[in-house]
Amino acid sequence: MLKELLREDRVILDMKAKTKEEALKELVDVLDLSEEKKEILFKSLMQREILGSTGIGKGIAIPHSRSIVVDNITLVVGVSKEGVDFDSLDGKPVHLFFMLIATPNDPSMKYLTALGSIARVSRAIAHEGEIRTDFSSPKELIDYILEHDHE
Amino acid sequence: MTMSKREYLRKLYLLQDLDLLIQQVKDPEYEAKTGLKVEEERIADLERKRNELAKELLKADPVTYQRYEMLKRRYGRGITRVVNHMCTNCFAALPASLTPRDDEVVTCPNCGIILIWLE
Numbered sequence A: 001m002l003k004e005l006l007r008e009d010r011v012i013l014d015m016k017a018k019t020k021e022e023a024l025k026e027l028v029d030v031l032d033l034s035e036e037k038k039e040i041l042f043k044s045l046m047q048r049e050i051l052g053s054t055g056i057g058k059g060i061a062i063p064h065s066r067s068i069v070v071d072n073i074t075l076v077v078g079v080s081k082e083g084v085d086f087d088s089l090d091g092k093p094v095h096l097f098f099m100l101i102a103t104p105n106d107p108s109m110k111y112l113t114a115l116g117s118i119a120r121v122s123r124a125i126a127h128e129g130e131i132r133t134d135f136s137s138p139k140e141l142i143d144y145i146l147e148h149d150h151e
Numbered sequence B: 001m002t003m004s005k006r007e008y009l010r011k012l013y014l015l016q017d018l019d020l021l022i023q024q025v026k027d028p029e030y031e032a033k034t035g036l037k038v039e040e041e042r043i044a045d046l047e048r049k050r051n052e053l054a055k056e057l058l059k060a061d062p063v064t065y066q067r068y069e070m071l072k073r074r075y076g077r078g079i080t081r082v083v084n085h086m087c088t089n090c091f092a093a094l095p096a097s098l099t100p101r102d103d104e105v106v107t108c109p110n111c112g113i114i115l116i117w118l119e
């Protein structure tokens, strides 16, 4: 599941963002979308954050939304060496972001299964303690994530 | 205050985003699969926000708003994008004569969903 969603052109190895808004904008910016669509997507992700931070703790966040701006279920991965203040549950800065966007038409099963896989990988990575942030290529980051993807 | 149809549709799909979000976090599978817990109080806040927007849209164009609600019951969504002259709800090819209009809400001749063109 995750393997199909991970793409080398949808990875940020060194995020510049310091705040939640900046982080979401930076992640959205990776996608090949018009400014209008980016703005819509950003708003949608911020709405989700109103319900409670998607910063799940231990330095990981999973911002997610359904939005009509994408054509397919889409994942962007971002790494922040310094960490972003994301109002996480444990108050810790976020170093690893998984942004998942589904279309309104994607069946709930597919979307929730993808979210579930990301949550599972996140827990496996968090379980090791320190999150790695020193990736030299998108491929290296993707391999690191997949190493933690145990069904 | 009058709203252009374009502005109206932008607000309508924000409403749809809110509807999908509320529906998603109320799905018991959501917490089970993701481990993300959402407090009832927060959902109530978002529902209030949703209802305010809905009220505004109902007042500005009751016919379109009611159509949205009816479509949502039928398809789970009321508004969809046009991509390459195709409706992304029913995947029917749309007639070339069908184009975005500022004075009128355009719907799919095949499935009836409200159509939006995004740049």
Ligand SMILES: [Zn+2]
Pocket (backbone or CB within 6 Å): B087, B088, B089, B090, B091, B092, B108, B109, B110, B111, B112, B113
């Ligand atoms: Zn249609």
